Structures are given as structure tokens and as C-alpha cells.
Amino acid sequence: MEKKIADQVRATDSDIQEVYVSANPDFVNRMKDYEKRINEGAPVKGLFEEFTETVQRVFPNAR
Numbered sequence: 001m002e003k004k005i006a007d008q009v010r011a012t013d014s015d016i017q018e019v020y021v022s023a024n025p026d027f028v029n030r031m032k033d034y035e036k037r038i039n040e041g042a043p044v045k046g047l048f049e050e051f052t053e054t055v056q057r058v059f060p061n062a063r
Helices: 002-012 025-039 047-058
Strands: none
Touching: 025 047
């Protein structure tokens, strides 16, 4: 299933090379929280670092 999703994402834009898919509910909820905070106008400063740390924990082999 993950490969199928990644292939569909890559098919939308030839510049997309890496796609990371997670079914981890904690990770998905964290991403939804980032979206909500940004849409509500929360300062982005600090969010990028927090986002990066979260992604690195879930995908430790990501480049």
C-alpha cells in the first residue's frame, strides 16, 4: 500500500523523488496539528525545527 501511494504522489510531479508514507497515528495527528496551527496563524518560527525533529524520528533513514 505504501508503494502504491508513493507511486501516485510521484506521478503528479516528475520533480518529486522521495516520498515517505506513514500510517503511524501519532505522526498523522502531529501533522494535522501543524496544519491547524499554521492555518490559525501561529508563528511559524520554531515549527520548522519541531517538524524536522518529528520527521527524523519517524523516518530516521530519510535524507
